Amino acid sequence: QVQLVESGGGLVQTGDSLRLSCAASGRTFSTYPLGWFRQAPGKERQFVATISWSGSITYYADSVKGRFTISRDNAKSTVYLQMNSLKPEDTAVYYCAASRRNAYSVSLYTRVADYDSWGQGTQVTVSS
Numbered sequence: 001q002v003q004l005v006e007s008g009g010g011l012v013q014t015g016d017s018l019r020l021s022c023a024a025s026g027r028t029f030s031t032y033p034l035g036w037f038r039q040a041p042g043k044e045r046q047f048v049a050t051i052s053w054s055g056s057i058t059y060y061a062d063s064v065k066g067r068f069t070i071s072r073d074n075a076k077s078t079v080y081l082q083m084n085s086l087k088p089e090d091t092a093v094y095y096c097a098a099s100r101r102n103a104y105s106v107s108l109y110t111r112v113a114d115y116d117s118w119g120q121g122t123q124v125t126v127s128s
Helices: none
Strands: 004-007 010-013 018-024 034-039 046-051 058-060 068-073 078-083 092-098 122-127
Touching (some): 004 092, 018 034, 018 092, 018 122, 034 068, 034 078, 046 068, 046 078, 058 068
Parallel strands (some): 010 122
Antiparallel strands (some): 034 046, 046 058, 068 078, 092 122
């Protein structure tokens, strides 16, 4: 079982930037796709971004495209989410997730059910 630990959340103002990090345990980090999701109070968890096991393929939700960037450093077993031009509607708990059962897949995974390991989440609050 892989353990995922997010960090980097906080309270920022509209237009600011934040970088979230998610550190993973285990030796197989470089083999599986990763994703970021977010959940606002009273809403379902929603897809934000995903990255392939090699880091060569990324995909974003329309709501964050052009503002957020997902990346991974397999040597550090860490995935990042760079968030620029933040808006109040980006306020949520952000979760990183691993799709270990889809190791070496080149498909893109955007559903909660595609992922089998989750971090505890980090709060991002954007004030207007």
